[in-house]
Amino acid sequence: MKAWILDSTDSGVRLDQVPDPRVTSGGAVLRMLAVQVPAYTRVLTTGGRGGIATPTVLGIGGIGRVEAVGDDVQTVRPGEIALSTGFLSTGRVSDPEEVLLGWTGIGGRGISTAATDAMRRVWRTGTFAERASMPASTLVALPGAEHYADLARLAFLPWLTVAGGGVERSGMGPGDRVVVTGASGQLGGATVLLVLSRGAGTVVAVGRNVDSLERLAALDARVRTVRSIGDRAADAAAMTDALGGDADVTIDALGPAPTADLTMAGLDVLRLDGTMVLIGGVRQTLPIPYDELMHRRITLRGSWMASNETAFRIWRQIESGALDLSALDVTTAGLDDPDAVLSRAESTSGLGFVALLP
Numbered sequence: 641m642k643a644w645i646l647d648s649t650d651s652g653v654r655l656d657q658v659p660d661p662r663v664t665s666g667g668a669v670l671r672m673l674a675v676q677v678p679a680y681t682r683v684l685t686t687g688g689r690g691g692i693a694t695p696t697v698l699g700i701g702g703i704g705r706v707e708a709v710g711d712d713v714q715t716v717r718p719g720e721i722a723l724s725t726g727f728l729s730t731g732r733v734s735d736p737e738e739v740l741l742g743w744t745g746i747g748g749r750g751i752s753t754a755a756t757d758a759m760r761r762v763w764r765t766g767t768f769a770e771r772a773s774m775p776a777s778t779l780v781a782l783p784g785a786e787h788y789a790d791l792a793r794l795a796f797l798p799w800l801t802v803a804g805g806g807v808e809r810s811g812m813g814p815g816d817r818v819v820v821t822g823a824s825g826q827l828g829g830a831t832v833l834l835v836l837s838r839g840a841g842t843v844v845a846v847g848r849n850v851d852s853l854e855r856l857a858a859l860d861a862r863v864r865t866v867r868s869i870g871d872r873a874a875d876a877a878a879m880t881d882a883l884g885g886d887a888d889v890t891i892d893a894l895g896p897a898p899t900a901d902l903t904m905a906g907l908d909v910l911r912l913d914g915t916m917v918l919i920g921g922v923r924q925t926l927p928i929p930y931d932e933l934m935h936r937r938i939t940l941r942g943s944w945m946a947s948n949e950t951a952f953r954i955w956r957q958i959e960s961g962a963l964d965l966s967a968l969d970v971t972t973a974g975l976d977d978p979d980a981v982l983s984r985a986e987s988t989s990g991l992g993f994v995a996l997l998p
């Protein structure tokens with residue numbers, strides 16, 4: 641089969657012909673149909689987003705048709721359409737450890753252990769390929785997806801699922817006033833779509849990229865946009881103006897910003913008893929005064945990845961039409977020219993993305 645191979649973070653991605661993956665106990669082989677190529681994929685392949693177990697078939701997430709399952713696997717059935725999350729847990733209840741497959745990412749404190757090394761050694765597999773062999777626990781059957789009109793759009797389901805983890809952990813309810821910082825990114829765009837579909841009253845979408853913000857504003861009259869100028873007080877004031885008051889929930893989906901200012905502005909605008917959830921890739925220390933967090937009774941949560949149940953709930957929303965993906969601007973691409981596809985992906989943001997159709 642054809643696959644994108646990453647030999648090391650110095651080598652760049654290459655297309656190669658490799659043996660088809662074989663089905664093993666505990667796993668299933670998917671024929672990949674639609675896989676999002678995140679905007680920051682090239683940066684990731686050069687080591688810019690943390691360590692990655694190489695050599696590997698690159699790629700995380702995606703929609704595929706199940707071709708074969710291990711003799712002990714009942715999670716998915718041959719012939720079904722399934723989501724591959726790439727999110728593997730040891731499943732050990734006392735002290736679970738988690739990794740992403742074909743990508744960067746170790747959960748918890750981010751430190752590799754014998755268990756995370758073993759998981760990434762056995763499952764050295766990614767989804768930027770014609771086929772992928774994946775552990776059954778990372779697969780979610782999507783009954784009804786065989787009738788979904790445009791599978792390329794469904795390639796956004798993994799990003800919506802990550803956003804969904806954050807939204808569910810925020811406790812957001814219908815009518816809530818929600819701020820999304822980093823809304824102009826793909827994860828932020830996914831978050832805006834999701835909070836709208838779950839009944840947010842007002843959504844203040846904060847970012848810098850004007851095109852992305854305009855596309856979000858066109859989604860729904862409940863969306864108001866704020867263009868960040870990189871000044872904490874001014875950005876917070878603009879958010880409060882747009883909200884007409886304080887926020888019930890802030891979800892931070894920023895990429896690796898050079899300061900914590902915009903994240904902190906999102907915290908500044910929370911009401912008493914408000915909740916902030918961090919789902920982005922900021923690598924800064926947050927300067928949070930103890931007494932302020934205490935007196936404002938703020939809940940601050942992190943959210944890394946999401947459960948298979950969250951992914952399934954989002955699929956049900958999409959299938960029923962409650963979550964409309966028609967606003968996504970999808971560019972499709974094949975496997976043949978990784979470099980061109982990575983460049984194309986780099987130029988996308990917000991509700992625009994590249995879907996690989998392997």
Ligand SMILES: NC(=O)c1ccc[n+]([C@@H]2O[C@H](COP(=O)([O-])OP(=O)(O)OC[C@H]3O[C@@H](n4cnc5c(N)ncnc54)[C@H](OP(=O)(O)O)[C@@H]3O)[C@@H](O)[C@H]2O)c1
Pocket residue numbers: 678679680689802821822823824825826827828847848849850852868893894895896897898902918919920921922943944945946989
């Ligand atoms: N929690 C999880 O489970 C999870 C899962 C996957 C990814 N992530 C993380 O989520 C982050 C966001 O992902 P993404 O796909 O949306 O792409 P991204 O390219 O990493 O982030 C883009 C967003 O960050 C903003 N941004 C970047 N640098 C900035 C700066 N210096 N100042 C202000 N804003 C800045 C961008 O604003 P403009 O475009 O407007 O300039 C855009 O809104 C990633 O960094 C990733 O590590 C988390």
